[in-house]
Amino acid sequence: MTRKVVLFIAMSIDNYIADDQGAVDWLEDNIRGNEVDDSYNQMYSKIDTVVMGRITYDQVTQELSPEKYMYEDRQSYIITSRPEQDTDSIKFRNQSPVELIQELQKEDGKDIWIIGGAQIVDPLVQANLIDEYILTTIPIFMGSGIRLFKEIGAQVPVQLVDVYQKNELVYSIYQRG
Secondary structure (H helix, E strand, C coil), X not given: CCCCEEEEEEEECCCEEEXXXXXXXXXXXXXXXXXXXXXXXXXXXCEEEEEEEHXXXXXXXXXXXXXXXXXXXXXXXXXXXXXXXXXXXXXXXXXXXXXXXXXXXXXXXXXXXXXXXXXXXXXXXHCXXXXXXXXXXXXXXXXXXXXXXXXXXXXXXXXEEEEEEECCEEEEEEEEC
């Protein structure tokens, strides 16, 4: 059985995942309400591997959680042209996202979470390697910043599976078409 590749990511209404400086503090600042939302926990329980780019990795380790790597209980792959020394749970790879995902899909394991950013996501969308898109829309127009989808280059059909709302966040879930 092939491992499912999941993109679970938050974005503004106008398709931005970070502001012009790469900051994501606006995400938490725009969650309004006190409904229990276990969407992240449900997704996280189904994965054993995370894949992200170097910019996202640096943001996670230097800004979001500098004291403790927040995904240390999962195998992480960091796609970068500036590899560091691998650890037991973090592997640095200087290869294309498409090649890495194709390799990981051949291995036994649970689902694979694509964290970001656009330089990782766009090639995977173009190659039609993402099985499930869980797109969380934050109630704000950013106007500028770092886009989630930059240049896909071709149509990629998907099927809407579910839409729901929690704490003014809209979750849109699509499967590969």
